[in-house]
Amino acid sequence: xxxxxxxxxxxxxxxxxxxxxxxxxxxxxxxxxxxxxxxxxxxxxxxxxxxxxxxxxxxxxxxxxxxxxxxxxxxxxxxxxxxxxxxxxxxxxxxxxxxxxxxxxxxxxxxxxxxxxxxxxxxxxxxxxxxxxxxxxxxxxxxxxxxxxxxxxxxxxxxxxxxxxxxxxxxxxxxxxxxxxxxxxxxxxxxxxxxxxxxxxxxxxxxxxxxxxxxxxxxxxxxxxxxxxxxxxxxxxxxxxxxxxxxxxxxxxxxxxxxxxxxxxxxxxxxxxxxxxxxxxxxxxxxxxxxxxxxxxxxxxxxxxxxxxxxxxxxxxx
Amino acid sequence: xxxxxxxxxxxxxxxxxxxxxxxxxxxxxxxxxxxxxxxxxxxxxxxxxxxxxxxxxxxxxxxxxxxxxxxxxxxxxxxxxxxxxxxxxxxxxxxxxxxxxxxxxxxxxxxxxxxxxxxxxxxxxxxxxxxxxxxxxxxxxxxxxxxxxxxxxxxxxxxxxxxxxxxxxxxxxxxxxxxxxxxxxxxxxxxxxxxxxxxxxxxxxxxxxxxxxxxxxxxxxxxxxxxxxxxxxxxxxxxxxxxxxxxxxxxxxxxxxxxxxxxxxxxxxxxxxxxxxxxxxxxxxxxxxxxxxxxxxxxxxxxxxxxxxxxxxxxxxxxxxxxxxxxxxxxxxxxxxxxxxxxxxxxxxxxxxxxxxxxxxxxxxxxxxxxxxxxxxxxxxxxxxxxxxxxxxxxxxxxxxxxxxxxxxxxxxxxxxxxxxxxxxxxxxxxxxxxxxxxxxxxxx
Numbered sequence: 001x002x003x004x005x006x007x008x009x010x011x012x013x014x015x016x017x018x019x020x021x022x023x024x025x026x027x028x029x030x031x032x033x034x035x036x037x038x039x040x041x042x043x044x045x046x047x048x049x050x051x052x053x054x055x056x057x058x059x060x061x062x063x064x065x066x067x068x069x070x071x072x073x074x075x076x077x078x079x080x081x082x083x084x085x086x087x088x089x090x091x092x093x094x095x096x097x098x099x100x101x102x103x104x105x106x107x108x109x110x111x112x113x114x115x116x117x118x119x120x121x122x123x124x125x126x127x128x129x130x131x132x133x134x135x136x137x138x139x140x141x142x143x144x145x146x147x148x149x150x151x152x153x154x155x156x157x158x159x160x161x162x163x164x165x166x167x168x169x170x171x172x173x174x175x176x177x178x179x180x181x182x183x184x185x186x187x188x189x190x191x192x193x194x195x196x197x198x199x200x201x202x203x204x205x206x207x208x209x210x211x212x213x214x215x216x217x218x219x220x221x222x223x224x225x226x227x228x229x230x231x232x233x234x235x236x237x238x239x240x241x242x243x244x245x246x247x248x249x250x251x252x253x254x255x256x257x258x259x260x261x262x263x264x265x266x267x268x269x270x271x272x273x274x275x276x277x278x279x280x281x282x283x284x285x286x287x288x289x290x291x292x293x294x295x296x297x298x299x300x301x302x303x304x305x306x307x308x309x310x311x312x313x314x315x316x317x318x
Numbered sequence: 319x320x321x322x323x324x325x326x327x328x329x330x331x332x333x334x335x336x337x338x339x340x341x342x343x344x345x346x347x348x349x350x351x352x353x354x355x356x357x358x359x360x361x362x363x364x365x366x367x368x369x370x371x372x373x374x375x376x377x378x379x380x381x382x383x384x385x386x387x388x389x390x391x392x393x394x395x396x397x398x399x400x401x402x403x404x405x406x407x408x409x410x411x412x413x414x415x416x417x418x419x420x421x422x423x424x425x426x427x428x429x430x431x432x433x434x435x436x437x438x439x440x441x442x443x444x445x446x447x448x449x450x451x452x453x454x455x456x457x458x459x460x461x462x463x464x465x466x467x468x469x470x471x472x473x474x475x476x477x478x479x480x481x482x483x484x485x486x487x488x489x490x491x492x493x494x495x496x497x498x499x500x501x502x503x504x505x506x507x508x509x510x511x512x513x514x515x516x517x518x519x520x521x522x523x524x525x526x527x528x529x530x531x532x533x534x535x536x537x538x539x540x541x542x543x544x545x546x547x548x549x550x551x552x553x554x555x556x557x558x559x560x561x562x563x564x565x566x567x568x569x570x571x572x573x574x575x576x577x578x579x580x581x582x583x584x585x586x587x588x589x590x591x592x593x594x595x596x597x598x599x600x601x602x603x604x605x606x607x608x609x610x611x612x613x614x615x616x617x618x619x620x621x622x623x624x625x626x627x628x629x630x631x632x633x634x635x636x637x638x639x640x641x642x643x644x645x646x647x648x649x650x651x652x653x654x655x656x657x658x659x660x661x662x663x664x665x666x667x668x669x670x671x672x673x674x675x676x677x678x679x680x681x682x683x684x685x686x687x688x689x690x691x692x693x694x695x696x697x698x699x700x701x702x703x704x705x706x707x708x709x710x711x712x713x714x715x716x717x718x719x720x721x722x723x724x725x726x727x728x729x730x731x732x733x734x735x736x737x738x739x740x741x742x743x744x745x746x747x748x749x750x751x752x753x754x755x756x757x758x759x760x761x762x763x
Contacts, residue, residue, distance in 0.1 A: 277429035278414035
């Protein structure tokens with residue numbers, strides 16, 4: 001009998017249960033926002049990065065810190081400002097004096113953590129934003145002639161404010177493409193708000209328990225990557241990506257091949273999280289929105305007619 | 319549920335899907351077939367289509383075949399079946415498991431087990447309807463009802479189609495019969511003992527019969543059939559007598575084998591018999607005339623006149639003249655043409671002078687010819703014969719009382735013959751009539 005049947009890290013059923021338990025534990029610390037939590041979980045399961053777009057004060061920092069506790073991961077928050085330098089993110093070489101003399105030593109920046117919250121990423125200059133590029137894609141940081149690996153799992157959760165455009169630097173398409181999901185964080189409903197207030201203003205903070213460690217998360221990722229996809233489902237998925245290039249009058253630029261990869265991984269993770277070991281058409285339909293919405297560039301017609309990226313994706317899915 | 323059972327369940331669903339698809343295509347194809355059948359049946363109301371039932375049946379059979387071929391060509395694959403099964407709430411578990419049946423791996427095995435388990439528990443959710451939607455089936459039934467009603471409703475055109483068909487069948491039989499005679503004549507023509515004149519006579523007979531064949535091939539109505547039959551009858555009579563005299567002369571001359579002479583005699587007898595058979599039909603028609611049947615009257619009259627030929631009494635019969643007056647076809651005109659009596663006036667009125675024949679010249683002397691003052695586009699005759707307009711002749715008296723002159727036929731036969739030959743040269747008469755006209759005038763020489 002194979003190893004996974006014994007309930008270890010290789011056991012898909014067991015791991016699916018553990019991941020589901022993680023999700024439930026995160027929901028203890030975050031009121032509402034179930035869809036946001038679900039999508040962040042999916043990104044973590046696939047090793048992707050997330051761009052959260054929403055108003056300040058919606059619990060983004062709390063979400064990331066809770067995830068860190070549940071998965072027992074190191075967490076760093078970087079507040080992006082116009083004067084933030086790349087070395088403030090990546091770290092820099094400094095001179096260290098000791099008994100043997102002085103020498104350069106690399107002082108790690110806040111990027112060296114498992115979970116990074118890049119708050120208001122669009123407030124930093126493009127130079128600083130691009131410092132994140134290598135880390136997000138390669139999970140390494142190069143300073144001078146030396147490359148420094150970032151410990152796995154590595155996960156960047158960036159936020160940006162959709163209404164304040166003055167003094168901001170919109171993320172270039174190349175950088176946007178490196179985010180697996182772009183998640184829109186909406187203002188909570190009245191009941192959710194009531195719960196949030198009760199939770200945060202109460203005397204007792206909820207106790208968040210560790211459910212799985214970084215080893216477990218990496219094992220879950222490996223399992224997710226093995227989930228089979230039927231040919232028909234794969235064809236449907238690829239057709240959607242191809243359709244973003246099929247002369248749609250509302251699309252100026254379609255999704256990149258990275259979008260297809262992200263969609264495949266996202267659908268696998270979603271199936272895994274739901275206790276299935278296969279990808280369904282519904283998985284593809286649901287994941288198309290967070291995966292594609294920041295990867296297609298709308299045409300002037302779409303903007304002038306007030307058509308959003310989600311409207312275009314909805315049309316593609318039909 | 320084991321792997322084989324899993325596949326078997328998919329196969330069962332596949333069979334059901336294929337059957338349902340066939341039923342769907344069958345209903346669509348039969349609807350089209352029934353639509354085409356309705357068009358055929360509707361067309362049968364405006365044009366003679368004897369085989370309309372056959373065409374309708376063929377359209378339906380073709381529809382059935384098309385549905386079968388299309389259903390076979392586009393039969394559902396196992397993957398497609400699995401996808402259909404997944405649409406009943408299995409979230410693509412079945413198609414994924416089926417696509418990875420041969421693969422190995424922890425996740426693949428787990429997925430397969432999950433799919434089989436789900437299928438076993440929720441198999442009853444899969445419901446594949448065999449029959450197409452009731453709207454389609456209902457409209458097909460409606461089309462069939464319309465088709466049956468159209469097929470059963472009688473119409474004049476359907477009667478005409480049946481008549482045309484029987485005429486064609488009869489014409490075909492006649493053509494074959496003539497072909498036999500033609501072949502017999504051709505064999506006789508090969509006899510070396512025959513003189514060139516005799517061979518030419520036989521060749522003339524063959525050509526004459528071939529002209530009859532051509533006429534039979536063109537018949538499209540009872541009237542044309544009757545006309546062609548009368549012409550053939552006439553030809554048989556003439557040929558029979560000519561062959562009999564030829565056989566007699568050959569026997570007397572003793573320059574030919576007895577076999578040839580006997581063949582000639584036998585052929586002569588056969589022609590006489592065939593002519594007699596036609597005559598009998600004519601007599602039967604005459605009986606109908608006595609009974610007051612209008613159609614039978616015309617037929618009988620033709621047969622009667624053909625037989626009696628020069629019966630002056632018949633020719634003077636005003637009743638015969640009235641038949642000609644009707645001008646419904648060329649047949650009454652034939653009677654007058656041969657009768658050489660008061661009916662002659664009626665012939666002109668019919669406007670189809672070439673189609674008639676008469677045997678009156680054989681037995682009675684030609685005394686006088688009545689020459690009316692006005693013929694063709696004259697005042698008492700409407701319609702243009704050249705343009706084949708409907709003609710109607712007005713007269714207040716019988717044929718013998720016409721105004722005009724009476725003179726000996728010898729005085730006019732020459733000019734009549736010349737006119738006839740000029741007409742033949744100008745192509746004014748049907749091809750089959752040319753020989754008859756020539757034969758007619760040759761009797762006077």
